[in-house]
Amino acid sequence: MESAPIRAAEFFAGIGLVRTALERVKGAQIEVAWANDIKQAKYDAYAANYPDAFDHFKVRDIREVEAADLPTGIELATSSFPCIDLSLAGNRRGLVGEQSGMFWEFARILEGMSPRPSVVLLENVQGFATSHKGKDLEDAMRRLSEFGYSLDVLAIDARHFVPQSRPRMFIIGIQKDRLPTHARAEVPPTSDTRPAWVQAIHAKHRATLSMHYINLPSLPEGPQDLEGFVEADVNPGLWWNDDRVDAFVKSLSEIQKARFEALLTADSITHRTAYRRTRQGVSVWELRKDGIAGCLRTTGGGSSKQALVRVGKGSKAIRWMTPREYANLMGAHDYKLLAGTPNQQLFGFGDAVVVDVIEWIGNNYLLPVLRPDSVTSAG
Template identity: 70%
Template sequence: MIGDGGRMETRAINAAEFFAGIGLVRTALEPLGVRIVWANDIKQAKFDAYYANYPDAEDHFKVDDICDISGESLPSEIELATSSFPCIDLSLAGNRRGLLGKQSGMFWQFARVVKELPKKPRVILLENVHGFATSHGGNDLADALRCLNELGYSLDVMAIDARHFVPQSRPRMFIVGIAKEELPKNAHVGIPEISDVRPAWVRKIHEAHNENINMHYLDLPGLPEGPKDLGAVVEHNVPPGAWWDEQRVEAFVGSLSDGQRARFESLRTADRLHYRTAYRRTRQGVSMWELRRDAIAGCLRTTGGGSSKQALVELGHGREPRIRWMTPREYANLMGATDYKLVAGTPNQQLFGFGDAVVVDVVRWIGKHYLIPVLRPDNEPGDG
């Protein structure tokens, strides 16, 4: 289509956002020409956050249990379907019930809805934790790949750690399905070489299923190196009361192991300011705090138990240490959502929403280098 200025305009890519959460898939892909025409999540609080940032969600976001959604109720022309289905039953920190679990088993409902669509999406994108690959000895992933294959998709498996884009260690695996009849000419069939997005364990997945499931892979650029410290994401204008009092700081320091305390002191007496994140752990029945070795955040999680929340520790110049919980804005920054409006929900609901979301920069990278070239091969996506 030619615009008023004679410039070629690319038709938007209509997409459905399953398990949409607070909308970070939309945040990632919309600048690349993806238009969300349907979204779903079961939690009202997540819709509230989504709606605060995307008011048009009122027209297309369905707050409902996916079990009660039929494919026939979705818009007819969907080219891309994304699904960041619950990870709790797949996570190594979870119960490991796998796809038999009540939460992660929602994968089957996603597959059912796709099957019921009058016209299947040309491309699907799934995201979950690395534990998906080992759940029930790898059988859960094999069953999921077979299911998607039977729906008519050729499949590619990748792994990306968000630390290549933001100062957070957040390893995730991705499955890209392309309708078999639309597999691009530059797609390879066979076993991919080891690369940034396909490390040895991912290559083994391709090896294990290459002969009995339609698998493919695309050549992708290397991942960026990523930031090395938290400085750019720290929120400096927090209320004074956010910092812990002296007694609480002393309790924190008192719980450190000898090795942890040595690290703490080394940073405290350094000639520049350092930020570290810390988790509460239980070691041999004793609750204690542990600082990360590196200067990036650990994987953000949904708020719940004590080990799910990260504290921010400020050390350096020989000053008294300062410690506090990380803020919703810092969580947003660590998820690549620096412009996200924090106007809906309680702080805990905001922390939960980001801990349960995708990293914007990672999904945008996949969109730019994979999804858009497949869905709009003649279009050059903008920087993202």
């Protein structure tokens, strides 16, 4: 017998990459029955890919959302609440900040839901773990624990799935009466999804909060270069002129310049990414050592945008990365770029989750909890 669809609510839905990931989970249908974001441009991108958005996506400040506004039967609630107050690159105001403090609005709605979702999945930057010396994370986990959730913490870098360095942490809460028999209450062993700092979170809080862990398979190795993720044919006008390329090279430090020259004289063409940084009050470019992209960010200034460097066989060419390349690096190769300006598209992807990471969590964690029979029958 086919299992009933898993009804999900997507808080801070953005352009819908959580939905994209959940729909790829094998073994059971996961349908997003409700979604919310405050930005009209993100809804427009979402709706261009999911025409049913009109029925369930609410463009509204979460502070105006009540639990009664959500449909019944929600089993999974996802929340990628704003990271700017938690990020090491942000202002570090933590959960008292205007943006990251939206966690408390998510918690307020969650508290009022009856019944509450069986599973919640929270995603944010790893700076959440150290914000205010760990107090912000403790306060958030304590609140979720008060709602009857047993908690697990994961750390996953998207580079295991796509050529982008994007470390993120995840909190998974499971209602205690839905905990699977293979969930364990002790401190988890160190693994690629639970490095020492995650293990320390379990060790610190297991005596006062309900904590658990579930054994997970090892993460894949991931691609080592940008092959298949870079657009082969772009408007030639996007490539910088010689003067701008020369200025890029001149701004490099001696170490960076040596790295660039080694690539330039190589027998093959290589793609690298670069960020603009301010060092001692001077704007300079820095080229990544490896062949993958740095963490894509929301476009809010020059240093937030990532450039693509094509170099080798004595030739060099540089341009800004395109929205399609951002989409590819977020695991959204098939995402339709039909809405918004290029800058809005870059912003939307920089503010999103990597599809492959959420899909992996869905297949290996969420589905075995929510539809264990589907996993058994699929196996």
